[in-house]
Amino acid sequence: MRVLVLGMGKTGKLVASVAAERGHSVNVLDAKENAGSAALTPPFVAGFDVVIDFTTPEATIQNMRACLATGAKMVIGTTGWYDKLADMKSLAERKQAGLLYGTNFSVGVQVMLKMAAVMGSELKKAGYAFSIAETHHASKLDSPSGTAITLAKTVEAAAGVTSVPVEAKREGDVMGLHSLSAASDADRLVLTHEAFSRRGFAEGSVRAAEWLSSRTGCYDFQSVYTEI
Structure with missing residues (x-):
């Protein structure tokens, strides 16, 4: 598989390394090489099976906008852009492209979301109050994280509450720490996921690219991760 990785940050570099380990041909573009998406011309994008951002x-x-317009297949690991999700889905569908996005490509986080839904459903009638705390490295741009937002929405839907508060911290080089707390007057239940490295995110995104390479359409990693 021919893979184009956009972004030469710590995660992007690891994605390129994992893709190469798995036997794929890899090309990487950093921000300077692709300023304003200028490098993503239709002939250039056509040379790759999947683009990972x-x-x-x-x-x-x-x-x-540049890649999907050509009918390309894209895996998006970046968060903080979901206000444009409807537009990007529409573009992908019109161009018969492939779009797979996710707030977190860790399988462990996906299992955490399932467990969070159970907590919300089972504890909603027992007077528990829910809250979320998350910590990421100081250079992470979006706050709260996309994972924390997804976690909050999962609990809100399951528990039938309008809002779950999220406390976000940015410090050091923390890979990602998310905790969901359910507290009552009698006790407290805490569900935590801690990432020790970026490798889980990188491996998940490359596996997602392999899965998407033979498909078109729009997919949320949360909905399809068991197939990947």
Whole structure:
């Protein structure tokens, strides 16, 4: 498989390394090489089976517009752009492209979301109050994280509450720490996922690219991760 990785940050570099480990041909573009998505011309994009984006929210939107317009297949690991999700889905569908996005490509986080739904459903009638705390590295641009937002929405839907508060911290080089707390007057239940490295995100995104390479349409990693 021919893979184009957009973004030369720590995660993007690891994605390229994992893709190469899995036997794929890899090309990487950094921000300077792809300023304003100028490098993503139709002939250039056509040379790849899948594009994986780990850039910034602003760059991701430009990259999707350029690539999806050619009918390309894209895996988006960047978060913070979901206000444009409907537009990007529409573009992908019109061009018969492939779009797979996710707030977190860790399988462990996907299982956490399932467990969070159970907590919300089972504890909603027992007077429990829910809250979320998340910590990421100081250079992470979006706050709260996309994972924390997804976690909050999952609990809100399951528990029938309008809002779950999220406390977000940015410090050091923390890979990602998410905790869901359900507290009552009698006790407290805490569900936590801690990432020790970026490798889980990288491996998940490359596996997602392999899965998407033979498909068109729009997919949320949360909905299809068991197939990947």
